[in-house]
Amino acid sequence: MDYKAMTDAELVKLYINGKEQALSFLIAKHEQRIFSYILSKIQNRDLANDVFQDTFVKIIKTLRKGNYNEEGKFLQWSLRIAHNLVIDHFRRQKRIPTIAPNDEYDIFKILKDETPTAENEMIKVQIEKDLHKLILLLPEEQLEVLKLRHFSGLSFKDIAEQTGVSINTALGRMRYALINLRKLMLDNKVTLSM
Amino acid sequence: MDKTTTLKDGYATNARPDAQTIQNILNFSRSYETQKISNNFQFEMIKN
Numbered sequence: 001m002d003y004k005a006m007t008d009a010e011l012v013k014l015y016i017n018g019k020e021q022a023l024s025f026l027i028a029k030h031e032q033r034i035f036s037y038i039l040s041k042i043q044n045r046d047l048a049n050d051v052f053q054d055t056f057v058k059i060i061k062t063l064r065k066g067n068y069n070e071e072g073k074f075l076q077w078s079l080r081i082a083h084n085l086v087i088d089h090f091r092r093q094k095r096i097p098t099i100a101p102n103d104e105y106d107i108f109k110i111l112k113d114e115t116p117t118a119e120n121e122m123i124k125v126q127i128e129k130d131l132h133k134l135i136l137l138l139p140e141e142q143l144e145v146l147k148l149r150h151f152s153g154l155s156f157k158d159i160a161e162q163t164g165v166s167i168n169t170a171l172g173r174m175r176y177a178l179i180n181l182r183k184l185m186l187d188n189k190v191t192l193s194m
Numbered sequence: 195m196d197k198t199t200t201l202k203d204g205y206a207t208n209a210r211p212d213a214q215t216i217q218n219i220l221n222f223s224r225s226y227e228t229q230k231i232s233n234n235f236q237f238e239m240i241k242n
Contacts, residue, residue: 020223020224023220024216027219027220031211032209032210036208036209039209048209048211049212049214049215056222057219061228061238064228065230066230
């Protein structure tokens with residue numbers, strides 16, 4: 001059977017009657033016109049391939065369902081389907097705007113993933129362990145103020161009431177606790193930063 | 195008004211789809227089946 005010499009109408013008829021090969025010839029005959037049209041509108045090769053595929057999926061479904069009645073005008077009909085799918089594509093794009101990175105602008109330089117890496121997570125755990133060891137070396141009254149302030153979240157007024165000292169004493173103990181912590185860090189060569 | 199569409203560089207008018215796209219279409223065609231059960235009922239099926 002010489003498919004190459006056949007008209008579109010003949011190829012369509014053969015395809016409807018189950019000759020799969022006729023579809024290959026229809027595609028080969030018109031792929032350039034249809035794809036170029038889609039690409040000229042969408043200007044993105046990957047998306048144009050998607051729309052081209054959708055166009056032929058629609059063509060196949062229509063032919064198989066016996067709904068095709070434009071004998072002799074297969075190309076014009078296919079281009080109309082492609083045109084409608086291009087419009088659908090732009091409608092979708094308008095509903096869900098996308099930003100593609102380029103040389104001048106990359107959205108991922110602004111939107112950073114704040115999730116800590118496994119390495120940062122390990123360093124954080126180590127810092128907490130080191131800090132805990134150092135805190136336990138502080139004098140009892142400073143340790144108490146530090147715990148109430150940082151771990152219990154109490155105000156200095158509440159700390160003063162709870163420990164039975166003045167606010168100034170509580171503030172002073174906190175100040176000395178921090179000074180001593182810095183000293184302990186230097187003495188023990190501990191770095192508490194990532 | 196000039197309605198001529200000028201294609202950007204790289205978007206030649208003789209462009210063709212990727213071979214994989216053609217293959218996808220042919221695969222779909224081979225697996226697609228439709229059957230009319232009555233005048234108002236038709237079902238579609240994708241074979242594996």
